[in-house]
Every structure is written in C-alpha cells, then in structure tokens.
Amino acid sequence: xxxxxxxxxxxxxxxxxxxxxxxxxxxxxxxxxxxxxxxxxxxxxxxxxxxxxxxxxxxxxxxxxxxxxxxxxxxxxxxxxxxxxxxxxxxxxxxxxxxxxxxxxxxxxxxxxxxxxxxxxxxxxxxxxxxxxxxxxxxxxxxxxxxxxxxxxxxxxxxxxxxxxxxxxxxxxxxxxxxxxxxxxxxxxxxxxxxxxxxxxxxxxxxxxxxxxxxxxxxxxxxxxxxxxxxxxxxxxxxxxxxxxxxxxxxxxxxxxxxxxxxxxxxxxxxxxxxxxxxxxxxxxxxxxxxxxxxxxxxxxxxxxxxxxxxxxxxxxxxxxxxxxxxxxxxxxxxxxxxxxxxxxxxxxxxxxxxxxxxxxxxxxxxxxxxxxxxxxxxxxxxxxxxxxxxxxxxxxxxxxxxxxxxxxxxxxxxxxxxxxxxxxxxxxxxxxxxxxxxxxxxxxxxxxxxxxxxxxxxxxxxxxxxxxxxxxxxxxxxxxxxxxxxxxxxxxxxxxxxxxxxxxxxxxxxxxxxxxxxxxxxxxxxxxxxxxxxxxxx
Numbered sequence: 446x447x448x449x450x451x452x453x454x455x456x457x458x459x460x461x462x463x464x465x466x467x468x469x470x471x472x473x474x475x476x477x478x479x480x481x482x483x484x485x486x487x488x489x490x491x492x493x494x495x496x497x498x499x500x501x502x503x504x505x506x507x508x509x510x511x512x513x514x515x516x517x518x519x520x521x522x523x524x525x526x527x528x529x530x531x532x533x534x535x536x537x538x539x540x541x542x543x544x545x546x547x548x549x550x551x552x553x554x555x556x557x558x559x560x561x562x563x564x565x566x567x568x569x570x571x572x573x574x575x576x577x578x579x580x581x582x583x584x585x586x587x588x589x590x591x592x593x594x595x596x597x598x599x600x601x602x603x604x605x606x607x608x609x610x611x612x613x614x615x616x617x618x619x620x621x622x623x624x625x626x627x628x629x630x631x632x633x634x635x636x637x638x639x640x641x642x643x644x645x646x647x648x649x650x651x652x653x654x655x656x657x658x659x660x661x662x663x664x665x666x667x668x669x670x671x672x673x674x675x676x677x678x679x680x681x682x683x684x685x686x687x688x689x690x691x692x693x694x695x696x697x698x699x700x701x702x703x704x705x706x707x708x709x710x711x712x713x714x715x716x717x718x719x720x721x722x723x724x725x726x727x728x729x730x731x732x733x734x735x736x737x738x739x740x741x742x743x744x745x746x747x748x749x750x751x752x753x754x755x756x757x758x759x760x761x762x763x764x765x766x767x768x769x770x771x772x773x774x775x776x777x778x779x780x781x782x783x784x785x786x787x788x789x790x791x792x793x794x795x796x797x798x799x800x801x802x803x804x805x806x807x808x809x810x811x812x813x814x815x816x817x818x819x820x821x822x823x824x825x826x827x828x829x830x831x832x833x834x835x836x837x838x839x840x841x842x843x844x845x846x847x848x849x850x851x852x853x854x855x856x857x858x859x860x861x862x863x864x865x866x867x868x869x870x871x872x873x874x875x876x877x878x879x880x881x882x883x884x885x886x887x888x889x890x891x892x893x894x895x896x897x898x899x900x901x902x903x904x905x906x907x908x909x910x911x912x913x914x915x916x917x918x919x920x921x922x923x924x925x926x927x928x929x930x931x932x933x934x935x936x937x938x939x940x941x942x943x944x945x946x947x948x949x950x951x952x953x954x955x956x957x958x959x960x961x962x963x964x965x966x967x968x969x970x971x972x973x974x975x976x977x978x979x980x981x982x983x984x
Contacts, residue, residue, distance in 0.1 A: 484633035496531035503528030507932025528934025543568030574713035579622030584635030587614035612656030694747025863982030896977035930983035
C-alpha cells in the first residue's frame with residue numbers, strides 16, 4: 446500500500462523557519478512552568494523548559510531581517526552557542542548547529558529535513574560526554590529515525606512522524622531512567638523538544654498536535670513536598686554546582702577539556718561548530734563540587750569568559766518571569782565584615798540606594814576617606830567600584846594609599862553604575878579575595894548597557910559607541926534598545942531612568958518586555974541625572 450503525502454507546505458524556507466521558531470517559543474513559554482516541574486532533579490523546581498526558551502529567544506528574536514535559510518540558521522546557531530543556558534539549553538544550541546551544518550540551501554524538502562534532524566541529533570549526542578538513555582537525546586534519536594523513514598512521503602509526513610515518535614519516546618522515558626520512574630514523571634527536556642517538533646507540524650499544516658501537552662497533563666509532578674529526591678538525569682546527586690562558561694580555544698583543547706571535566710564532575714556538555722573550522726568558541730557546561738578546578742581547567746586550555754556558577758540549593762523556589770522589583774538586600778554574617786565594598790559614583794540617589802544594600806558609597810572627593818574608614822572598621826579587604834574615568838582616577842589613588850599601609854584593596858572599573866549594581870549582586874565576602882574580585886569582574890563584563898539620549902532630531906539609541914538611530918518618541922526608542930540587549934541573551938534587565946524620564950516610559954517598557962521577552966526579569970533603580978534619559982543594563 447502506497448502512503449499518500451499529507452497536505453500542507455512541503456518545503457521549509459527562511460519564512461517558515463522564523464514562523465516555526467516563533468510558534469515554538471510561544472507554545473513552550475505558555476507551558477514552561479508545567480514542563481519545568483517535571484524536571485525534579487536535583488531539586489523539585491528546575492528550569493529545563495525555561496533554559497530552552499531562553500536559548501531559542503537568543504537564537505531567533507532580533508535576527509537580521511531578510512536572511513535566507515542558510516545564513517539565518519548559521520546566525521541563529523552562533524547566537525545560541527553564546528547564550529545557551531543550562532544543560533538543556535546547551536544541547537538545544539548544538540542541535541541548531543547540527544541543522545545549520547546541513548541545511549545549506551534556500552529551501553529544504555522532506556529528505557533534507559530528515560538529514561538535518563539526523564545531523565542535529567548526532568551533533569548533540571557527540572557533545573555530551575556520557576549520553577544517558579531516557580533523556581532528550583533518546584527522544585531526538587527516535588524523532589530523527591522516524592523522519593528518515595517517512596521522508597519519501599513528503600515534508601509534512603516526515604515532520605508529523607518525527608513529532609509522533611518523539612511523543613512516544615517521551616512516554617517511554619520512565620522505563621529507561623529509574624530516577625524518572627521513582628518521581629512519576631517523564632523527561633522534561635524530551636517533552637520540550639516534542640513541543641518544538643509539534644510546533645513545526647502546526648506551522649506546516651495549521652493543525653494542532655497535542656501529544657506533548659497530553660503527556661504533560663498526565664504526568665504533572667506531585668506537590669513539591671511529596672516528591673522523592675532523586676539523582677539528576679545525566680549524573681549523580683553528589684555535585685552541588687553547575688558551572689558554565691565560554692572558552693576560546695581550538696578543537697583539540699576542547700576535547701582535552703572534556704576528559705578533564707569528566708574526571709571532576711558529571712553532565713559534561715561542550716558545544717561548538719563542527720563545520721566552520723575558523724570558529725574557536727565553545728560553550729562549556731559541567732556539574733561539579735570544585736568550582737575553581739572546573740574553571741582552572743578551562744583557563745589552562747584557552748581563554749575563559751562569561752563564567753556562570755549556580756548552586757543547586759539556591760534554585761529551590763526560584764521562579765522566572767518579568768516583573769518590577771527592587772534588588773534584594775544583601776545578607777551579612779554577624780560580626781565585623783571580612784570585606785567591604787565602596788561604590789564611587791556621582792549619582793546621589795544611587796549612592797543612597799547602594800548604601801541601603803550594605804555598600805559604602807563615595808564621590809571622587811570622598812573615596813579616600815571612605816576606604817580608610819572601611820579598613821578602620823575592621824574590613825580585611827576592600828573592593829572599590831568606580832563608574833567613570835574621573836571616579837576611577839580618584840579610586841586608584843585611594844587604593845594605592847591604602848596598599849602602602851599593608852591593606853588589601855583593588856579597583857574595578859565599570860562603564861556605568863548599572864554595572865556596579867551587577868557586581869554588588871554577585872559579591873560574596875566569604876569567598877577568597879581573588880575569587881570574589883574575579884566574580885565581580887565577570888559580572889561587570891557580562892552586563893551589557895545601552896542608553897537613550899535626547900537630541901534635536903529625537904531620541905537616540907546608543908549601545909557602547911554605536912548609534913542605532915533616532916526615534917520620534919522615548920517609548921519607541923526604549924523598546925528598540927530593550928530588544929537589542931535582550932536578543933543577545935538576558936535574564937535580568939535593569940532600568941535606570943534619568944531625571945528627564947517619566948513613569949510612562951518605564952511602564953511602557955515593562956509592558957513590552959513582559960510580552961516580547963517573558964523570561965527576562967526587570968528591576969528599576971532610583972532615577973539618575975538628566976542624561977541619559979534612560980540607562981539599561983542586561984545580564
């Protein structure tokens with residue numbers, strides 16, 4: 446019996462790819478909390494779907510307009526590589542790389558679709574040091590195999606077969622991974638991938654597939670207090686930290702790093718480009734106890750940057766979502782502080798705000814006295830954050846004077862006071878001095894900033910030294926700036942209104958971010974000076 450090709454779009458081009466990505470992001474965003482709850486390792490409230498949505502957003506939202514399929518996917522894979530979050534996000538980014546490696550024409554038919562899904566699956570599996578049955582990799586393998594068998598009957602048939610096989614594979618995961626069986630759930634990453642594949646079927650046909658959502662409804666996790674603690678899906682429960690960073694190195698060094706990290710921990714995933722020989726950036730992910738050793742292993746093999754460390758215990762009760770809030774107050778241990786922060790800025794209201802957060806604050810004229818007071822009050826070390834060339838010059842003079850008396854002190858230069866806030870947020874006085882300085886320096890580098898400036902022609906959008914045009918209204922300009930910053934990957938958007946701003950601009954910006962970037966949180970700081978009209982920082 447010859448199967449008749451199903452009706453619908455039978456080729457995939459750049460427009461369909463954009464539509465598929467948008468629909469996948471939308472569907473997964475709407476159901477991400479339910480999917481997240483299925484991932485009960487290492488804690489009962491994880492972030493598998495959240496990380497995958499964030500990775501897809503970084504890949505496709507804000508993409509260069511007008512690109513055909515091949516450059517669109519190549520750009521998306523590159524952006525995903527740099528912005529991938531968590532184990533699931535890194536694997537998804539490598540799947541995009543696998544698609545980009547073989548989808549090298551303007552239109553992809555059923556045979557090309559199946560080849561791309563096979564390349565994506567193989568690339569993701571190769572990136573994982575110890576692949577485990579019952580995870581997203583198992584689901585991807587089932588989808589790729591089904592697509593290959595159905596390809597002779599057209600793209601719609603191949604896409605539908607992939608989605609249906611993925612749903613069946615997800616339903617079978619509890620029988621492959623004991624941790625899932627004990628918790629009474631299916632694999633969260635595999636379920637999220639199925640949602641994405643079903644979004645393609647809907648894009649091609651207009652019909653809605655519900656296999657993934659039916660599974661989600663049947664396997665919704667019990668209340669957190671009822672869930673048994675179980676090991677992680679690709680490792681043991683003995684590792685307390687997730688370490689992730691970007692590595693500039695060659696392929697041989699990345700391969701050597703994989704072996705070293707496997708000795709230190711589990712859930713080792715290292716992704717890069719297999720096709721582009723000149724690409725030397727790798728996204729490194731591992732679960733460990735020895736954070737320093739994991740980072741040092743990367744430093745020994747190349748240039749490490751954009752370091753992210755998450756303690757699994759801290760993920761309990763964490764919920765993502767866009768909302769306006771203040772920076773939570775710092776917690777300090779009882780007794781004299783072991784390390785003091787001095788933030789030097791000319792913005793008076795920010796000095797008040799940061800003082801409430803437990804920092805010492807100063808102007809260029811008072812930084813020397815403030816640093817001396819910190820040491821006099823018992824601080825064993827001091828880190829000075831300076832937000833302008835003028836404040837940095839005064840801070841360096843004060844630090845040199847303090848060092849001459851034997852005090853341990855250093856200066857970290859920020860471009861804006863928003864970057865200083867980012868550094869304060871990661872400061873930990875119980876860390877070794879050098880480790881704390883490194884963490885704050887990484888936070889400063891990872892915080893991208895942009896601003897709105899009032900000009901004769903209108904409101905200018907400025908990021909770094911680049912001017913991205915002039916808009917008629919501040920609301921339009923703020924939306925454009927937020928999109929530019931969030932498109933490169935962001936979890937938190939910090940808003941510092943200038944004295945010339947108003948509540949309407951900030952409200953409109955918050956509404957836009959909530960709709961366009963639902964995984965990005967927003968925090969508003971006290972108003973600054975007249976210029977810039979609005980200052981944004983993305984972390």
